[in-house]
Amino acid sequence: MFDKIPFLIGLRYTRAKRRNHFISFISLTSMIGLTLGVAVLILVLSVMNGFDRELRERILGMVPHATISSTSGFLDWPNVAQQLEQDPRIIAAVPYVKAQGMFTSRGNVRGALINGVLPEQEGRVSIIDQHMKAGHLDDLKAGEFGIILGDLLARFLGVNVGDKVTLMLPEASITPAGVFPRMKRFTVVGLFSVGADLDSNLAVAHLGDMQTLMRLGDDIHGVRLQLTDLFDARRVVWEQLQVLPKHLRGSDWTRTHGNLFQAIQMEKRMIGLLLMIVIAVAAFNIVSTLIMVVTDKQGDIAILRTLGATPGTIMAIFMVQGTVIGLTGTLIGTVLGVLAALNVSDFVAWVEQLLGVQFLDSSVYFISYLPSELKIDDVWVITGAALVMSFLSTLYPAWRASRIQPADALRYE
Structure with a gap:
């Protein structure tokens, strides 16, 4: 009841x-x-x-999951990249040259990080080609000194596709007139926008142009790695450094954006x-x-x-x-x-x-x-x-x- x-x-x-x-x-x-x-x-x-x-x-689509670099030269990078890509946890390993400098145009000055990349391989480690507002990654041609700027960086400088910008590197060049910062004039060939702070402080140029500007010859700064699991980056880098030449060193995204x-x-x-x-x-x-x-x-x-x-x-x-x-x-x-x-x-x-x-x-x-x-x-x-x-x-x-x-x-x- x-x-x-x-x-x-x-x-x-x-x-x-x-x-x-x-x-x-x-x-x-x-x-x-x-x-x-x-x-x-x-x-x-x-x-x-x-x-x-x-x-x-x-952000981690633009920032490398991990990098293998060297302070004493990296001329043998194709062999290192081939060895790294044999690891099933590593999707791709591509070369890069990195520099920090100041862009100037029409009286505007802005600091930025410049990555020298191979356009045909950059899509393997970056999403930049999926977020181009103007131009295309393939518009970077070796010897033409073209550059792709973040959308906000271009706005700060007041430039658009086809305009000229001057890059000043914090390295001195000795000329008959004295010591001057190393400078080079680039042509803006594209703009990207990923909706992050990278839009205001990142630029991309051709690897060969950056090698010429920084007088590296055929040398590079390192290789960027794209991993199947970005949270496994630290362990992958550590294990690879155990079998790679001793002069190489590694880093991963947790050191730059982990916080x-x-x-x-x-x-x-x-x-x-x-x-x-x-x-x-x-x-x-x-x-x-x-x-x-x-x-x-x-x-x-x-x-x-x-x-x-x-x-x-x-x-x-x-x-x-x-x-x-x-x-x-x-x-x-x-x-x-x-x-x-x-x-x-x-x-x-x-x-x-x-x-x-x-x-x-x-x-x-x-x-x-x-x-x-x-x-x-x-x-x-x-x-x-x-x-x-x-x-x-x-x-x-x-x-x-x-x-x-x-x-x-x-x-x-």
Whole structure:
């Protein structure tokens, strides 16, 4: 007889209009708190996942996963590259020459990193060719001293495709007129935009032109590696250095951008923890709601006990009521959070266009838009945690209700 009673009465208590409106308000507040907490946590973690994805795909798509270099010459690089590519974890190994210098044009001056690359091989280790705004990587021809600039770098210099820029290297050239910085005039043949800070401080030239400018002959600075798993970069480099010539040294992306990646991971964990506490506070409000309901329903509890309801039945009634509140708030929050995570990028872009402002300036932040990546694992963890906390919040009030004695409850009725 009493098998279905806990479920039916618990639902009735949830739907019923109470004499005490304050209890109804607290119940609604608990539900809204759970909804907002779950929705915001899903949204925020999705945005953090988006930043993490952009870091991997954009910045680490332009920055080499690892490099093998030498300070004493690297004339035998084709043999080293061939040996490295025999490792199944290494997708490609291509040569590079790297320099830091100052670009000048029309009175504008800007520092940048210049990579000398082989255009026909650069696509094996970089995504630059997929993000060209103007021109093409193949427009870099040896001996023509063409250069491809980041979009923001070109804007700072006030140049476009076809314009001239002067590159000054921090190396002196001795001339009859005295000692001058080494300078060379380049023609802008292309512009790229990856939506990261690299757009403002990176330029790409042909490997042969940079070798000529830096007077390296056929020498290079090193080879860049593209790996199947970028998180395995440190171990791969260490193992390769054990079998490569001793004068070679290695580096990987964790030394240049590892702190940024770790910061995003740390922020994701801390923000997740803080927002989980918000969900816990909302779930804890269920305790207050149920305790007041138990006090308000003492007469009903006493009547049920006199009709034969066991303490377990009474306890189950209020556990059902609290669980329904938690389940409703959690499910609504999950739906809202998923919808927000799937549309937040477009919504922010629309607001930026409407207001004429850019919230994430690419000259300040490493990407210029708000990314979002919804992961189903995060949704399950958040939803499960909210449901568990909601259920646990029902135990103490339900236990208090089961301890009420009919005689004491009906004494003053």
